[in-house]
Amino acid sequence: MKVTAYKPYFGATPKSLNDDDFNKLTSYFELLASVAKPTVSLIVPIYRAKETLIAHIYSLANLKTIIPYEVIFVENNADEESLSILEQLGAKVVSEAQQGITHARQRGLEEAKGQIVCTMDPDSIYDPYYIDKMALPFFVDKDLVLCYSVSKSYEDDFQLSSKMKFRNKVKNIYFRWKLSQGFTTKIKHIRAVCMAIRRDAILPIGYETDLRAVSGCDDGMLAIKLYTVGKFKYVPIDVYTALPPKRDPAKPFPFCNERFIPTKKSMEEAYKALITDEVTQ
Template structure:
């Protein structure tokens, strides 16, 4: 674990660009060389990324995935989810399959990606995240176990002003403990598109919600539980890394910490019992 600083492999993706127009052609060329090297035309795995207004973040994400080290054949599919910035222009410059989903929401975007995926397995990645070279191998090592239908991984935060790395580390450790408790009876609460995988056959059977709502990933995971086991990928080496955008919405790290603790305390008793079967396509987030 990285208590006081980021892992060094992140440094190579610290591009200074703020807009599509600032990105030199040489950067696209370098990333494309790696993307063409690592992707397969006959993939076992399809990595699906939903992207809404991520013209710079998607560059970081795909650059990190282009460094993947694995013997497993895979493809990358990016679904432009009705972006209004230059996300599409960036995608047009990169050697990845890209689709356009005009229905707003990660659920519709991921559904379109799954329907067009060649792989037997689906891995979900987020457009604003960075992935270590071992991520595919570590996720697939668990997903390919007998009886496993869905997996989810862990993630860490990149420090920014007001969000020091050691404080983020402590929050992550608490988050991991809570995830272990959730996993006992309600593992779908830990299934986030930042690092998640499933068997495509079953994913297509249950499908995503086709409208814009938080938790499309967890809803899919819940529906997948009827077909097999949901397993946590505990490898710290395979952690995805992301900037603390969700935490910054609460103003400060202390506010974000307090808000999440209150939520977990209020629903603690619920975590000790399974959620009864229900229609995930129309249910509320409660």
């Protein structure tokens, strides 16, 4: 299916699905539950995902591979609607109470049984051959620790205007060029939405769970550490994801962005009180 074919599933719920679609998705999770020894683990953190979750799951159900795999959804204080979708369809869900994408990814890593761990996003649509293309290279090259790719973007309802298609083409060229550069440039342009990692390589490293931002650092920080233990491989493949939120271009990361610094409420209240006193006098 092309990404535009997922439009009917934007904002869908299990109750809004027709019988064929509902049976397909519930049967999919029943089959996954019978996989005792998965070779690949797909880890999907869930926070606020109700609008795209059904479509994302449908893209997983369309995966074509002979490799046994598991899908683990890590709910990270998720909204009730997202949790209800997962429950009604019979998905495997584990919980991580500490808020933050790195806490969720770490929880998924600890739960994973596969030799290869794929980081997934619930607002993304994956190529049917994603597992084969991202996982098989690890069995060819024993020194490989990371396979990565470049995602494209879709508009709110999984549509692609001419403007978006042009943007995706330019983005692909730009990222391919950046990823061909040296260490510093390459690391900054690897994205978690398209990462497959050898589990034995990532387990001793883990995720940076002290990061304050929900995005922008977990993939780059992990890639820096993986770069010291093995080889990387770029894999051309189609993955579509939602447009990222806008950031302050000058201060994109949490360790240099004032809005992630804990505020001192007592000092703020005292300052407001002084201002109020001055005005009333």
